[in-house]
Amino acid sequence: MNVNVLLEPAVDLPRLQKILDELGHLGRVDTIRGWDKKTQAQLYEAARGFRLITLDDFVPSSMEPLHEVIHHGKNTLPSFSHFQKRFCKPEGDAKELIGYNHQQMQWATGPGYFVVHPSETEGEVDIDYLRVPATKPAAWPPIKDNDHGFGRLVYGGMVDVMRGVSQHVSVGRARKNGKFIDAWFVLCREDPTTN
16 A cells, blocks of 8 residues: 555654554555655654554564564665564563564575564664574574674674554664664564464
8 A cells, every 4th residue: 555645745653553553464564565765764753752662562462482473574775675573472481572584685694583672762672683582483493693604794783773653563773883874674563373
């Protein structure tokens, strides 16, 4: 769905949120995949403090540990811009989530494992590549750190700072070595099955 009329000259986040919430999953994914770098940067700025998000936006509280929740993504890279971030709760009573990047270049970059936790800014969430989980679901690839090989260039020193757009859609900006860089992405959560 083309919602660009809601993005110019200024982002109308309340209307955009309502439309995204009313669309089905495929409509939401199709919509976010149409957003370019300029649009994602505008959304990120507009979303500051708009819809406060928590870990439950990434993995609903009803999910059991190690049950995968897929978020379909679109980044601002010139190629290989479609990907998935896969999240789950770890075993035990952790106050964090774990996850990895599922994408075409995974054979070169590695899985890009991360730990997810609340950000320093209330209502934002950090996807933290500086830390890797100790456990994972059996179907996920082997855990590798982000400090070696080609993956170091992609994930090393990185934290993605996430802001909420709608019930299923969030927007993020990458921070490398403590500084924001010109790299944004949007995620659309696929409602998980509970079995």
